[in-house]
Amino acid sequence: MIPIYEPDLSQLEEDYLLDAFRSGWISSKGDYLAQFENSFARWVKTRYALATCNGTTALHLALLALGSKSGDEVILPALTPIATANAVTFTGATPVFVDSDAASWTVAPDDIEKHITKRTRGIIAVHLYGRPARMNRILPLSQKYGLWVVEDAAEAHGARVLGRPVGSIGTIGTFSFFGNRILTTGEGGIVTTNDDDLAELISRYRGQGVSPTVTYWHDLLGYNYRMTNLTAAIGLAQLERVHEILAAKQRLSRWYTERLASLPEIELARPQDWADDICWMFSALVSRRDEVRAKLSEAGIDTRPFFFPVYKMPIYHDPTLHLPITENLSKRGIHLPSSPRLKEEQVDYICDTLIKIVHKTKPVRISPTIRPQKISEKVKTLLRADS
Numbered sequence: 001m002i003p004i005y006e007p008d009l010s011q012l013e014e015d016y017l018l019d020a021f022r023s024g025w026i027s028s029k030g031d032y033l034a035q036f037e038n039s040f041a042r043w044v045k046t047r048y049a050l051a052t053c054n055g056t057t058a059l060h061l062a063l064l065a066l067g068s069k070s071g072d073e074v075i076l077p078a079l080t081p082i083a084t085a086n087a088v089t090f091t092g093a094t095p096v097f098v099d100s101d102a103a104s105w106t107v108a109p110d111d112i113e114k115h116i117t118k119r120t121r122g123i124i125a126v127h128l129y130g131r132p133a134r135m136n137r138i139l140p141l142s143q144k145y146g147l148w149v150v151e152d153a154a155e156a157h158g159a160r161v162l163g164r165p166v167g168s169i170g171t172i173g174t175f176s177f178f179g180n181r182i183l184t185t186g187e188g189g190i191v192t193t194n195d196d197d198l199a200e201l202i203s204r205y206r207g208q209g210v211s212p213t214v215t216y217w218h219d220l221l222g223y224n225y226r227m228t229n230l231t232a233a234i235g236l237a238q239l240e241r242v243h244e245i246l247a248a249k250q251r252l253s254r255w256y257t258e259r260l261a262s263l264p265e266i267e268l269a270r271p272q273d274w275a276d277d278i279c280w281m282f283s284a285l286v287s288r289r290d291e292v293r294a295k296l297s298e299a300g301i302d303t304r305p306f307f308f309p310v311y312k313m314p315i316y317h318d319p320t321l322h323l324p325i326t327e328n329l330s331k332r333g334i335h336l337p338s339s340p341r342l343k344e345e346q347v348d349y350i351c352d353t354l355i356k357i358v359h360k361t362k363p364v365r366i367s368p369t370i371r372p373q374k375i376s377e378k379v380k381t382l383l384r385a386d387s
């Protein structure tokens, strides 16, 4: 099986991890943590970077520091992992789901504006699958209505908007370092910001709300969301190799695009001239996505579907909500294997197989001259499956 993703780990990660282990600093204090946070802040170009134990806790800390609470509304795209919505719910606020943009697949700024009410406090702009959200429209909106903006960059390390790294543009940025992320630490996350007060609050919420000056004195309801020095050692090595990893991802994206972009049966996201994407997953839209996935699996190619719209899942179920672009993307989207170490011959095999499959599963088009009663049962079944 060609896996959907394999982490790109080298001798450097092993050496740093072993060094951290042998130092005895295995909990949430140690040189690797400080170096990782400082290097990440320099790389993303923010004043602060605060490491956490995963991307969900990074989001939760961001929202806590921004004062999100019961009665508030927070706008976010419906096409996102449940983690983004859950972080809002943890604070007592209500997530308000909006549609995506058909060209870039990220949150649609016009739909954000339509959903702003007196209770709206902020926007979470998700940089989905490595594609930046339209920050050049979202920031002016946030200024117009006095809202904060959290950039959820869990899937977009290294992407840029008009030359600025994601995670440095909004009020706060958050990243994940799960095993299949562009940079990984196994599990891990980080919060980035330029704001001194927010950074202090995030640090305190992360460490059980402890006072910065009095030992064992806690004056905030905080959490233990810290990263370990062992984890940070892997993160520092990944960061020192980030240019190599990003170059591999760009190469992979070029290989896939060259082979698939001109096929009418396969739709790719349109590149945006204001954005430098980073191909976290190479993704496409196809008809009969689940059938295509099953056939790719039979050929030894692992894939993933796009996320479900969050409002379809039991916790957030809203039968009155219908976001057409989100639902279309969710139904047709597929991720192809995207490990940085994938070889060009493997991409050839994946694309050749996919092309053969989509040609065979091409939707049947009925000519308007065919009368409905003449349509065979087989074609009716095909049409139902394609609708």
Ligand SMILES: Cc1ncc(COP(=O)(O)O)c(C=O)c1O
Residues within 6 Å of the ligand: 054, 055, 056, 057, 059, 080, 081, 083, 084, 126, 152, 153, 154, 155, 176, 177, 178, 188, 189
């Ligand atoms: C966009 C986005 N935000 C947040 C998260 C949560 O990150 P983690 O899995 O590290 O908690 C994920 C991962 O599922 C994600 O893809």
